[in-house]
Structure formats: structure tokens, C-alpha cells
Amino acid sequence: MAQTVTAEAAGVVPPPAPARTPAQPHRRKRVLNWIGVHTLAVTALLFFILPFVFLFLTSVMSDKQALTSHLWPTSWEWGNYTEVMRTPGFGTWWRNTLMYAGLGTLFTVVSSLPVAYALAKFRFRFRGVALMLVISSMMLPPQVIVIPMYIFWAKQMHLSGTLWPLIIPMAFGDAFTIFLLRQFLLTIPSEYLDAARVDGCGELRILISIVLPMIRPAIAAVALFQFFYCWNDYFGPQVYASENPGAWTLSYGLESFKGAHQVNWNLMMAATLLVMAPVILVFFFAQKAFIEGVTLTGVKG
Amino acid sequence: MTTTAPAAAKVPAALRRQRRRRNLRTLAFLSPWLIGFSVFFAYPLGATVYYSFTRYDLINPPVWVGTRNWNYVLNDYPALWQALRNTLWLVVVMVTLRVIFGLGLGMLAIRLKRGSGLFRTLAYLPYLAPPVAATIGFAFLLNPGTGPVNNLLGDAGLPQPGWFTDPDWSKPALTLLALWGIGDLLVIFTASLLDVPREQYEAAELDGVGPWQKFRYVTWPAITPVVLFAVVTGVIQTMQYYTQAMVAGKVASGVIGNSGQPFEPGYPQGTTLTLPQLVYQEGFSTFNTGAACVISLILFAIAMTFTFVLLRRRSGLLDDD
Numbered sequence: 001m002a003q004t005v006t007a008e009a010a011g012v013v014p015p016p017a018p019a020r021t022p023a024q025p026h027r028r029k030r031v032l033n034w035i036g037v038h039t040l041a042v043t044a045l046l047f048f049i050l051p052f053v054f055l056f057l058t059s060v061m062s063d064k065q066a067l068t069s070h071l072w073p074t075s076w077e078w079g080n081y082t083e084v085m086r087t088p089g090f091g092t093w094w095r096n097t098l099m100y101a102g103l104g105t106l107f108t109v110v111s112s113l114p115v116a117y118a119l120a121k122f123r124f125r126f127r128g129v130a131l132m133l134v135i136s137s138m139m140l141p142p143q144v145i146v147i148p149m150y151i152f153w154a155k156q157m158h159l160s161g162t163l164w165p166l167i168i169p170m171a172f173g174d175a176f177t178i179f180l181l182r183q184f185l186l187t188i189p190s191e192y193l194d195a196a197r198v199d200g201c202g203e204l205r206i207l208i209s210i211v212l213p214m215i216r217p218a219i220a221a222v223a224l225f226q227f228f229y230c231w232n233d234y235f236g237p238q239v240y241a242s243e244n245p246g247a248w249t250l251s252y253g254l255e256s257f258k259g260a261h262q263v264n265w266n267l268m269m270a271a272t273l274l275v276m277a278p279v280i281l282v283f284f285f286a287q288k289a290f291i292e293g294v295t296l297t298g299v300k301g
Numbered sequence: 302m303t304t305t306a307p308a309a310a311k312v313p314a315a316l317r318r319q320r321r322r323r324n325l326r327t328l329a330f331l332s333p334w335l336i337g338f339s340v341f342f343a344y345p346l347g348a349t350v351y352y353s354f355t356r357y358d359l360i361n362p363p364v365w366v367g368t369r370n371w372n373y374v375l376n377d378y379p380a381l382w383q384a385l386r387n388t389l390w391l392v393v394v395m396v397t398l399r400v401i402f403g404l405g406l407g408m409l410a411i412r413l414k415r416g417s418g419l420f421r422t423l424a425y426l427p428y429l430a431p432p433v434a435a436t437i438g439f440a441f442l443l444n445p446g447t448g449p450v451n452n453l454l455g456d457a458g459l460p461q462p463g464w465f466t467d468p469d470w471s472k473p474a475l476t477l478l479a480l481w482g483i484g485d486l487l488v489i490f491t492a493s494l495l496d497v498p499r500e501q502y503e504a505a506e507l508d509g510v511g512p513w514q515k516f517r518y519v520t521w522p523a524i525t526p527v528v529l530f531a532v533v534t535g536v537i538q539t540m541q542y543y544t545q546a547m548v549a550g551k552v553a554s555g556v557i558g559n560s561g562q563p564f565e566p567g568y569p570q571g572t573t574l575t576l577p578q579l580v581y582q583e584g585f586s587t588f589n590t591g592a593a594c595v596i597s598l599i600l601f602a603i604a605m606t607f608t609f610v611l612l613r614r615r616s617g618l619l620d621d622d
Contacts, residue, residue: 040409051427069446124327136608137338139611141577144346144600144604146581147348147352148348148352152345232544251431272438276434280430
């Protein structure tokens with residue numbers, strides 16, 4: 001709309017001042033454009049940020065006020081946060097979550113790297129098939145195989161009520177991590193590796209002392225992804241740990257903040273923000289690696 | 302390795318030894334995944350097929366019942382069709398809106414000269430919120446009684462829907478939650494939009510084409526592969542849709558989380574039911590393991606179909622660059 005108007009305006013400009021007039025409508029169009037773009041941007045940002053603001057404001061309300069429709073806290077009850085942290089179980093869930101996410105990430109990266117390296121840099125007969133199977137298992141909903149897996153871990157291994165059924169499989173490669181690392185490894189010129197091979201370097205040494213330093217950003221990205229995956233996992237702990245509150249993670253335990261008799265929205269929101277906070281903190285420190293990783297999943301290849 | 306048998310016979314012993322060593326080395330590098338794939342993928346998949354033909358309550362040994370579970374789930378189990386209908390709704394509405402919204406935000410982000418980085422960071426943040434936390438947060442924001450959203454809608458004189466508690470609004474509420482967490486699509490769309498060669502826009506401007514034509518003939522052809530990728534992965538994610546629907550149902554229905562109080566997923570009135578939730582329900586609440594395995598396999602078939610589409614359309618995934 002604005003464009004056609006300005007085009008007409010440009011057409012009817014009298015000839016005497018040709019040097020100045022074309023700039024005039026052009027500038028108006030630019031200003032209108034600027035206002036439009038920034039209005040949209042601010043509206044979008046409100047949509048993204050306001051929920052956090054409301055959660056926070058409710059988290060510092062008193063029990064009574066949290067049950068009203070007030071938006072602004074009358075008294076700032078910072079004690080809600082200490083109350084949440086003192087809730088029995090909360091500390092245990094923190095430890096469990098850190099163990100699940102920490103060990104899970106470590107196992108996944110260590111076991112997936114050699115697989116990704118082989119898929120990217122070795123030539124062998126069933127490579128295409130192997131890669132297709134990796135991608136297929138990446139797309140598989142975890143619920144498809146959960147019944148036999150549960151029977152296996154509970155009946156044969158007697159590990160139900162713990163997080164080990166979730167952690168142990170991560171020592172055997174994770175499809176998504178393998179796929180992502182492979183995409184990164186493809187970008188490393190094979191000449192580097194060939195040069196090392198000519199010098200008599202073994203593949204494992206090439207991987208550790210030549211490739212690893214080059215793909216540090218990729219390692220950071222997949223480690224973050226896996227850490228967040230474990231941190232956020234709800235289905236896994238629900239299946240294997242629900243029977244034992246001592247093995248719950250934050251994501252699973254969070255629901256129980258609803259309180260026994262009524263909804264304590266203030267405590268619930270404080271707990272919710274406490275579960276969100278570490279993830280967001282980690283993101284701010286590792287933003288670049290993370291964004292690079294997300295980009296790679298979708299754009300490359 | 303690709304040489305035929307008679308040719309291999311002529312190969313000198315030293316070379317053959319080297320080849321065998323190389324094969325062993327490949328095997329060693331692949332071994333974590335080979336074990337993982339067999340033990341945590343192939344075996345359980347086969348076992349799921351087996352259990353789908355048995356009656357098994359997890360206590361007594363499984364009893365072969367033939368196709369009884371299949372008959373039951375396909376003929377006398379309306380929840381399956383309801384879950385499939387819900388999934389179709391989510392695919393058509395949620396995935397489509399996510400792609401459109403993500404694309405729009407991406408185009409907005411690259412138009413911002415200053416503050417583009419800040420805009421992208423802030424828009425990305427909600428995607429990082431753990432799904433359980435985000436869902437509980439939205440259950441509060443959208444709660445019909447005292448929630449701030451209905452509060453503001455009321456002030457503006459607009460209707461106040463029941464959101465997660467209303468069968469007509471439960472899926473739109475989940476869609477709103479999914480749009481909030483648009484960060485992943487924002488990042489890949491922004492990256493692919495920045496990859497469109499600037500000269501093409503400049504050439505189009507010289508030809509005097511409008512913004513719509515610029516989008517239609519310059520932007521769109523360049524980003525189609527990424528849009529397709531977003532759609533297909535969106536569909537695959539929707540097949541797995543579990544946590545948000547389960548948690549929203551629990552919180553909105555008033556079931557106190559994991560207190561052992563029974564919760565039938567899908568609240569309200571089965572409108573948020575999805576296949577993965579049915580698997581959990583049948584497998585771990587009613588202990589109808591056979592039926593759970595049948596549902597698992599239906600889920601598997603659908604997910605694999607879409608994976609196949611993804612692999613076919615983006616065969617680049619399998620290339621060597």
C-alpha cells in the first residue's frame with residue numbers, strides 16, 4: 001500500500017526540483033517501514049517475554065494473593081523461593097537431575113564420537129545403510145519400544161525405581177548426536193587426516209589429537225543438546241522412576257508442587273522458574289555453540 | 302572392499318591383511334552404536350511385535366493370544382481414533398502455524414538493523430524452557446479463574462475461553478504453547494533467509510517488483526528445502542507429542558501431579574489424547590501390555606512413513622557433502 005502511494009507521489013512531483021524530491025517519498029516510505037517492522041518486533045517480544053514476567057510476579061505473591069486475579073504483588077514474598085528449596089525432595093531431585101544430565105551427556109558424547117567419525121571419514125560397504133538406520137532411530141518415538149525396554153530393565157536387570165535405565169543406554173551412542181557430529185565432521189577436509197595417516201598416525205590418535213580440537217564447537221553443541229534433553233525428559237523418569245520419589249528428577253517432580261489441598265500457584269511458579277533458570281543460564285554462556293548446532297540440524301545437508 | 306571374489310583371490314596377502322585390519326577398525330569405531338542399535342532398538346522392536354500377540358500383565362508369564370489385541374485395538378478401541386484425530390488436528394493446525402509464525406519472525410528478525418541479535422535471543426528463550434515447566438506456566442497463565450490472560454481479556458471486554466479445561470480450546474491452548482517455543486524454527490529460518498543471495502533481491506528491486514513477488518520468486522524458492530524440513534520434522538515431533546499434553550491435562554483437571562492419583566490422559570474429554578499417551582496408559586496404568594504394543598507399532602508405522610518421506614526428499618542428508 002505505502003509503496004503505490006509513494007510511487008504516485010513520485011510521479012506527480014513537479015520537475016523544478018528533481019534533485020531533492022525523489023528522496024522525500026523514499027524517506028517517508030523508509031520511516032513507515034521502520035515503524036511497521038519495529039511495532040511488529042515489539043509485539044512479538046511481548047508475546048515471548050510477558051509469560052516469564054507474569055510467572056515471576058506470581059512467584060513472589062503471598063499464598064492468598066496468588067489465588068486472586070491480581071497481576072502485581074502487594075507484598076514481595078521472596079521467602080517463596082526458600083520455601084520451595086526447602087521442600088523435602090527438592091534437593092534430591094536436583095542431584096538426580098544433575099547426575100542424569102551429567103553422566104548422560106558424558107556417555108553420549110564419548111560413545112557417539114567414534115561412530116560419527118567412522119560414518120563421516122571411513123569408506124566401508126554398508127555405510128549408507130548404517131547412516132539410514134541412524135536417522136531412522138533418531139526419528140523413532142521413545143514410546144514405540146518402551147514396553148519391552150521396561151520389562152528388560154525391571155524384570156531382568158531389577159533397575160526400576162532408578163534412573164540407570166535411562167543413563168546406561170547413553171553409553172552406546174545416541175542417534176541424534178551421531179548424526180549431528182557426522183554433519184560437522186564432513187566439513188573437515190580429509191587432507192588433514194591423510195597427512196596424519198602418512199605420518200603413521202593411528203585413527204584413534206587422529207580422532208583425539210587432530211579432529212577433536214577442530215570440532216570443539218560441535219562437541220559443545222551436542223553436549224548442550226543432550227544435557228537439555230536429559231534435563232527436560234519427563235517420559236523417561238515417569239516410566240522408570242515414578243515408583244520411587246527418591247529417584248525423581250526436577251522435570252518429573254515439579255508437578256507435585258501443586259500442593260495437597262489446593263493450587264499454590266505462587267510456590268508452583270517459584271519452582272517452575274527455579275527449574276527454568278539453570279537451562280537459561282547455561283544458554284547465555286554457551287549461546288553461540290547452541291545456535292550453531294540448531295542451525296546445523298536444519299540448514300546443512 | 303567392493304571387489305568381486307575372483308579379483309580378491311589375486312590380491313596379495315599383505316593387502317588382504319591390511320583390508321581385514323581396516324574392516325576390524327571400522328567395526329571397532331562403530332561398536333558402541335552397533336551394540337546400542339541391537340539392544341536398544343532392534344531387539345525391543347522385535348519384542349514389541351511379539352508382545353502384541355500375547356496377554357501379559359507384567360507379573361505372570363506372557364500368554365499367546367493370536368490377533369486378539371490387534372482386533373481389540375482396531376475394532377473396539379475408540380480412544381485410538383480419537384488420538385489419531387487429535388494428532389491430525391495438531392499436524393494441520395499446530396505444525397502449519399508454527400512454520401508460518403517461524404518464517405514471519407525470521408523475516409522480521411533479518412529486517413531489524415539494530416537489536417536483531419537481542420530480538421533473536423529473547424524470542425529464542427521460551428524454546429529453552431523445560432517443557433514441563435513451560436506447560437505448568439501456561440496452565441497458570443491460561444487458567445480460567447484467576448489467570449492473567451483471561452484477566453486481561455476480560456478487561457478488554459473480550460470472551461474468556463476455558464483454555465485447557467474446555468474441549469474446544471484445549472488444542473488451541475497447546476498450539477499457543479507451541480508457538481511460544483518457536484525458537485528452533487526461528488533459528489533455522491533466520492539462517493536460511495540470510496543465505497538468500499542479496500544480489501537477487503537487488504535485481505528484483507531494479508525490475509520494480511513488489512514485496513509479495515520478491516517473496517514468491519526470490520525468497521520462497523531459496524528456502525523451500527528448509528520449510529519442507531521444518532514441516533516434516535514438525536510432523537514427526539507431533540507423532541511424539543506427549544509431555545505438554547500430559548502435564549496440561551493433569552494440571553488443568555486438578556489431578557495432583559504424581560501423587561499416585563489416577564489420571565486418564567486426554568483431559569478434557571480426550572481432546573488432548575495422543576498415541577504416545579495411550580501407550581503409557583495401556584502399558585503402565587491398566588497393564589494391558591498387548592494393546593500398548595499394538596498402539597506402539599501403529600505409532601512406529603506412521604513415524605517411519607514420515608521419516609521415509611524426509612529421507613527421500615532430502616537425500617542430501619545421506620551425501621558426503
